[in-house]
Amino acid sequence: MIKRFVVAIALLLTISSVAQAQLMIQVTEGRVDAVPIAVVPFAIRGSSAPEQVDAIISANLHRSGQFRPLPAADMLSRPSSGAEISYRDFRVLGSEFMVVGKVEALPTGEYRVDYELHDVPRGTRLISETYQTQASQLRDVAHAISDRIYEQLTGVRGAFGTRILYVNHNRGADYPFQLQYADADGARARTVLRSREPIMSPSWSPDGKRIAYVSFEANGMPGIYIHELSTMQRQLISSFAGINGAPDWSPDGRRLALTLSRDGNPEIYILDIASRQMTRMTEHFAIDTEPRWLADGQSLVFTSNRGGGPQIYRLDLRDKSVRRVSFEGDYNSNPAVTPDGRYLAYVHRRGGKFHIAVQDLQRHTFNIVTTTEQDESPSVAPNGSMIIYATKHKGMGVLQAVSIDGRIKVHLPSKEGEVREPSWSPYFQ
Amino acid sequence: MSAYSSKALLAVLLASSLVACSSKPTDDQSADMQPVQTQPEVTQVQESQPVQPQQSAIALTADNYHNHPNNYDGTTSSRVIYFAFDTSSVPAAAFDTLRAHANYLKGNSNAKVRLEGHADERGTREYNVALAERRAQAVEKFLRVQGVSAAQIQIVSYGEEKPAAYGSDEMSWAKNRRVELNYLSGRPQ
Numbered sequence: 001m002i003k004r005f006v007v008a009i010a011l012l013l014t015i016s017s018v019a020q021a022q023l024m025i026q027v028t029e030g031r032v033d034a035v036p037i038a039v040v041p042f043a044i045r046g047s048s049a050p051e052q053v054d055a056i057i058s059a060n061l062h063r064s065g066q067f068r069p070l071p072a073a074d075m076l077s078r079p080s081s082g083a084e085i086s087y088r089d090f091r092v093l094g095s096e097f098m099v100v101g102k103v104e105a106l107p108t109g110e111y112r113v114d115y116e117l118h119d120v121p122r123g124t125r126l127i128s129e130t131y132q133t134q135a136s137q138l139r140d141v142a143h144a145i146s147d148r149i150y151e152q153l154t155g156v157r158g159a160f161g162t163r164i165l166y167v168n169h170n171r172g173a174d175y176p177f178q179l180q181y182a183d184a185d186g187a188r189a190r191t192v193l194r195s196r197e198p199i200m201s202p203s204w205s206p207d208g209k210r211i212a213y214v215s216f217e218a219n220g221m222p223g224i225y226i227h228e229l230s231t232m233q234r235q236l237i238s239s240f241a242g243i244n245g246a247p248d249w250s251p252d253g254r255r256l257a258l259t260l261s262r263d264g265n266p267e268i269y270i271l272d273i274a275s276r277q278m279t280r281m282t283e284h285f286a287i288d289t290e291p292r293w294l295a296d297g298q299s300l301v302f303t304s305n306r307g308g309g310p311q312i313y314r315l316d317l318r319d320k321s322v323r324r325v326s327f328e329g330d331y332n333s334n335p336a337v338t339p340d341g342r343y344l345a346y347v348h349r350r351g352g353k354f355h356i357a358v359q360d361l362q363r364h365t366f367n368i369v370t371t372t373e374q375d376e377s378p379s380v381a382p383n384g385s386m387i388i389y390a391t392k393h394k395g396m397g398v399l400q401a402v403s404i405d406g407r408i409k410v411h412l413p414s415k416e417g418e419v420r421e422p423s424w425s426p427y428f429q
Numbered sequence: 430m431s432a433y434s435s436k437a438l439l440a441v442l443l444a445s446s447l448v449a450c451s452s453k454p455t456d457d458q459s460a461d462m463q464p465v466q467t468q469p470e471v472t473q474v475q476e477s478q479p480v481q482p483q484q485s486a487i488a489l490t491a492d493n494y495h496n497h498p499n500n501y502d503g504t505t506s507s508r509v510i511y512f513a514f515d516t517s518s519v520p521a522a523a524f525d526t527l528r529a530h531a532n533y534l535k536g537n538s539n540a541k542v543r544l545e546g547h548a549d550e551r552g553t554r555e556y557n558v559a560l561a562e563r564r565a566q567a568v569e570k571f572l573r574v575q576g577v578s579a580a581q582i583q584i585v586s587y588g589e590e591k592p593a594a595y596g597s598d599e600m601s602w603a604k605n606r607r608v609e610l611n612y613l614s615g616r617p618q
Binding site: 171198200201216220221222241242243245246259261266287289290303310331333334347349354374376377392395421 | 545550551552553554555556558559560562563584585586587588590591595596597
C-alpha cells in the first residue's frame with residue numbers, strides 16, 4: 001500500500017518538476033510509529049494549477065519519516081473544507097490527522113490556496129489558513145503549509161522550504177563538474193557553475209543569499225569564491241600558493257573559516273570578508289582542516305591529525321586554545337554541528353568502512369547512524385532533524401539523509417551522473 | 430643494440446631480472462617471485478648504452494604497486510610516482526626516475542614542473558587534499574635535495590577529485606595514490 005503510493009508520488013514529482021532535476025526521494029526506513037495522516041487531494045477551482053500542492057505536502061510529510069500518508073485511492077470521501085468532512089470515513093482507515101484544501105485560479109492569474117488541518121479522533125480543526133500567490137510560487141506555498149503542519153504536530157520547526165547545494169559530476173561530459181542547488185525535495189535544480197576542473201566544499205551564508213566554494217578553474221589551481229545567488233556575481237577571495245579549501249561561513253555572515261597551506265602546512269584561518277584580513281588560528285605542524293563554526297560564533301570544530309590520525313578538535317577563537325573532542329577509533333573527520341550545539345555529526349572509520357557517527361556532547365554518547373560504507377560530507381538541516389551526506393550506491397555517488405537518532409533513513413538516487421558534497425541551506429527569510 | 434648478440438642480450442636480461450627480484454623491499458616478494466633460471470656463463474655488460482627497461486618477474490599487486498619497477502623506467506618518460514596507503518614517502522623504486530627529472534630540470538632552466546598530488550577516495554575530501562599535498566611536498570623535497578631550484582617547481586593538490594581509476598578496490602586505490610609530474614614548460618621529449 002505504501003509502496004504504490006511512494007511510486008505514485010515519485011512519478012508525480014518527475015512529471016511536475018523540471019527535466020534536469022537531479023534528486024529523487026525514497027524513504028528507506030521510516031519510524032515504526034510514523035503518524036498516519038490523510039492529505040486529501042485538494043479541490044481545483046478554475047484552470048488546473050501547474051503544481052499539485054497536496055502531492056507536495058504529502059511527499060514532504062512522508063519524507064520526514066515521521067508521517068505515513070494515506071493513499072488517495074483508499075480514501076472513502078474527498079472533502080475540501082471542514083464543513084464537508086465526515087470524520088468517520090477517516091477514523092475507519094486509522095488516520096490520526098487529515099489535511100483538506102482547495103486551489104482556485106483567480107482572474108488576476110494568481111492562485112488562492114485554502115487548507116485546514118484536522119484532528120481525526122477528536123473531530124476538531126487545528127489550523128485554517130489561506131495563501132494567495134503566483135503560479136511560480138505554488139511549490140513554496142506547499143512547503144510553507146508542510147512546515148506549519150509539521151510544526152503543529154511535532155513541535156519542531158519544519159525545513160521543507162530549504163535547499164540543498166551540491167556538486168554534480170558527470171564523467172565524460174564537456175563540463176564534468178557542476179555546482180547546483182535544488183529544493184530539499186529535489187525539485188527545481190539550478191546550476192550555479194559548470195567547470196572542467198573540480199569544484200569542492202560548497203557552503204551557504206547564514207542568510208542563504210550567498211555561497212562560498214572551492215574551484216580549480218583557474219589553470220587547475222584552487223581558489224575560494226563567494227558567489228551572490230540573486231545577481232550571479234562572484235569574487236575570488238582566496239588564491240594563495242598551496243591549499244585554498246574548506247570555506248565555512250560564520251554565524252554572523254561576516255567571516256569565513258578556511259584552510260590554507262601558504263605557510264607550508266594546512267592551517268585554519270579566519271577571513272574577515274569586508275576587510276579581507278586573514279588571521280591564522282592554528283599553529284601546529286599537523287594537518288588542520290575542515291573547519292565548522294559553532295552557533296555562538298566563538299569557536300569552531302575541525303579535523304586535525306595532530307594526535308597521529310584524524311580526529312575532531314575544538315578551537316576557541318578567543319584564545320586559540322585547542323581541545324580534542326572525538327575519542328572513538330582512529331579516524332574521525334569532517335564535522336558538522338546541529339544548530340543547538342548539542343550534537344556533532346562526523347565521518348568515522350570502523351573496520352575499514354566510513355560511516356556517519358553522531359556524538360551527543362551533552363550526554364557524552366557516541367552512535368554510528370549509517371549502514372552505508374563510504375560516507376562523507378555530513379550537513380545538518382537547519383531544524384536539526386536530519387543529516388544529509390554523500391555516499392556510494394552501486395559504485396555511483398549519491399546523497400542520503402539520516403535522522404540524528406539514526407531511525408529514519410532517506411535515499412536520494414541521482415538521475416544523471418554522481419552527486420556529492422551536499423550543503424543544507426539555512427532557512428530563507 | 431647491435432653491439433650485443435641475441436644470446437648475450439638474453440643473459441643480460443636474465444641477470445638483470447635476478448638483480449631486480451632480490452633488491453625490491455616489498456612484503457609480497459617471497460610469495461610472488463617466480464623461479465629464474467641461471468645461465469652457466471654470464472657475459473660482461475657493456476656500459477656504452479643504458480640498459481633498456483625490462484618487465485620485472487615480480488607480480489604487480491595493489492600492495493606493491495607504488496614500489497614496482499614496472500611503473501618507473503628511470504627516465505623522464507615516467508611521470509607518475511605512486512605511494513603506499515597512508516604514507517607520503519617516495520618509494521625506492523622511483524628514485525632513479527626522480528633523479529632523471531632532477532637532472533633534466535637542472536639542465537634546462539626554462540623547464541618548470543607542477544607536482545600534482547592525489548589521494549585515493551577513502552576518507553573525507555578536504556582531509557585528502559591535505560594528504561595529497563604531503564605527497565607532492567615529498568617529491569618536491571626529493572627534487573630540491575638533488576639541487577633543483579624552487580623556481581622550477583610548483584605544487585597543487587587535487588585530493589581525491591581527479592582519480593586515475595574509478596573502481597572501489599585496492600588496485601584502483603593504489604593507482605590513485607600518486608604524484609604526477611606535469612611539465613608546464615620545457616617538457617622533456
